[in-house]
Amino acid sequence: MRSMPTMICLHGLTPEQEARVREAAPGWNIVFGRPKELDDKLFREAEVICGWSPVIEKESLGEGGSLKWLQSWSAGVDKMPLGKLEQAGVILTTASGVHPVPMSETALAMMLAFSRGLHHSVRSQLRGKWEPREPYAELNGATLAIIGAGEIGTELGRLGQALGMRTIGVRRTARPTPHMDETMAIDQLHDALARADYVVNVLPHTPDTERVFGAAEFAAMKDSAVFVNIGRGVSVDTDALVEALRSGAIGGAGLDVTDPEPLPEGHPLWAMEQVIITPHMGGSSERYKERVTELFVHNLKSYLADGRPARNIVDYERGY
Numbered sequence: 006m007r008s009m010p011t012m013i014c015l016h017g018l019t020p021e022q023e024a025r026v027r028e029a030a031p032g033w034n035i036v037f038g039r040p041k042e043l044d045d046k047l048f049r050e051a052e053v054i055c056g057w058s059p060v061i062e063k064e065s066l067g068e069g070g071s072l073k074w075l076q077s078w079s080a081g082v083d084k085m086p087l088g089k090l091e092q093a094g095v096i097l098t099t100a101s102g103v104h105p106v107p108m109s110e111t112a113l114a115m116m117l118a119f120s121r122g123l124h125h126s127v128r129s130q131l132r133g134k135w136e137p138r139e140p141y142a143e144l145n146g147a148t149l150a151i152i153g154a155g156e157i158g159t160e161l162g163r164l165g166q167a168l169g170m171r172t173i174g175v176r177r178t179a180r181p182t183p184h185m186d187e188t189m190a191i192d193q194l195h196d197a198l199a200r201a202d203y204v205v206n207v208l209p210h211t212p213d214t215e216r217v218f219g220a221a222e223f224a225a226m227k228d229s230a231v232f233v234n235i236g237r238g239v240s241v242d243t244d245a246l247v248e249a250l251r252s253g254a255i256g257g258a259g260l261d262v263t264d265p266e267p268l269p270e271g272h273p274l275w276a277m278e279q280v281i282i283t284p285h286m287g288g289s290s291e292r293y294k295e296r297v298t299e300l301f302v303h304n305l306k307s308y309l310a311d312g313r314p315a316r317n318i319v320d321y322e323r324g325y
Contacts, residue, residue, distance in 0.1 A: 009034040011071075013047060014301075015056025016078055022298040026055075029302045030309060053308070055301050062086050066093050074308055076301050080104055080288070081237065082319055083210040091321040098304055098317045099325070103296035104288040105160035111287035112205045112235050113164050115259030119203075119231045120144050124281050145169035150201035151185070152194065152217075153208040153236060159183045161205060173197045195225040203231050210237040211324040218242065223249035229256045235287045238264035247273050250280065261287040 011034045014026060023037050036047055040058035048054070048064035055076040065072040066089050073095060077085070080101045090097050118124050120142045129136040149165040151158040154174030162172040162184030174185035175197050182188045189197050194217075198204060204226060208214045218232070219242040226232070232255055234241055243264050249255045257279040266285065274280050290296075304314035319325060 010052045011036065011047065011050045012053040013038075013043065013051045013055070015040060015054070015058060016294070016297075018294060018298060022294060025298060025302050026305065029305045053305070055297075057085065062089060066090065066095070074098070074314060076100075076304060076314070078297060081209055081325075083237070083324060087319075087321055087324060096314065097319040097321075098314050099319060100297050100300060101317045102156055103293065103300060105157045107290040107293075108157045108207070108235050108287045109161035109164055111261055111283070112161055112207075112233050112259075115233050115261075115281055115283075116144060116149075116203050116205075116231065118281060119257050119259065120147075125278065128278070144203075147171070147202040148173065148200055149203045149205065150175060150197040152197070152204065152206045154182050154185060154188065155207065157235075158205075158207045159185070161207070170203075173201065194222065198222060198225040198230075199227070201230055202227065203233065205233045206236045206240060208236040208240045209325050210239055214240045216240065216242045218246070220245040220248070223254050226255050228253055231255070231257045231259065233259040233261075234263075235261045238262040238266050243274075250274075250277055257281075259283075261285055 009032060012030060014035065014037045017039065018037060027035055036043065040060050045060060045064050048060055049069050050071055051065060052071050053074045054061060054065065054072060056078045064070060066086070070093065072093065075090065075095050075097050077097065077099045080099050082097060082099055122138045122141055125138040145168055148171045150173045151161055152175045154162070154176045158174060159182060162174060165172050166184055172185050174182045174188045175191060175194055176182065176188065177191055179188045179190040206218065208217060214237070217240045223245060241264060246258060250258060259281045261283045262285050268274055274282065300316065304316055307313065307315035
């Protein structure tokens with residue numbers, strides 16, 4: 006008699022979320038818990054794992070591992086051992102699709118802060134000073150260039166259009182994209198940058214996206230433009246960004262991600278008045294587990310029915 010297959014769900018789901026997973030996979034041995042709470046043997050036995058821990062690389066991908074499908078807890082998988090996963094024949098799926106709302110709202114918050122000078126007002130408040138800082142701008146009528154017009158980018162485009170912004174989406178190939186007034190191919194990047202008042206980078210980390218933003222790209226932007234990075238830090242040449250800010254080549258930067266990350270103590274970006282830095286919290290939300298559970302259950306039903314999850318399968322060659 007075949008023993009029950011094992012599934013591990015990490016990251017502390019709620020009892021209601023656990024019940025949804027159990028309901029979707031009757032006849033499975035489903036283990037919920039934090040990595041340090043679980044016996045290593047379970048990771049060798051697991052056919053399906055939702056979440057990530059370094060113990061997976063050691064046990065599930067090691068000799069005797071049974072892993073067939075890994076559902077990532079994050080949209081980015083660049084820090085996972087993609088080569089080993091591919092070699093082991095593991096299907097890897099990302100959590101793409103759970104981030105558009107919090108990440109687009111993070112970018113919007115930064116743009117609003119810069120347009121209304123809130124970053125200056127917060128710093129003045131900490132000094133106990135009443136210091137108006139003209140000029141105060143509006144997002145209405147401004148041009149927003151979104152570099153990486155995928156799910157997150159299109160949601161940001163929707164928000165931008167709702168506020169009266171003109172939206173330009175930049176993606177691998179130019180094709181009509183929801184909530185973009187205009188779409189350009191990545192080889193037209195400089196044209197988009199030259200027209201934008203706000204540039205938001207949403208690019209993932211792949212070999213093709215490293216250092217996409219360097220000295221030439223910042224030079225192509227308006228000297229009043231604000232650069233917002235909610236994608237990956239390594240897509241930006243940090244030294245070139247610092248120089249662009251120092252020289253006035255661009256007007257400001259909102260950074261949820263950096264390279265290196267976190268920024269070391271004493272890094273010049275910390276002290277720049279025209280910079281807002283947040284601790285890579287753009288995708289975080291009180292609804293995160295709810296959304297990942299919904300995605301996982303959807304993929305789980307497909308996996309049990311067809312042997313393959315339905316959404317977000319990683320192309321190992323592309324890295325996403």
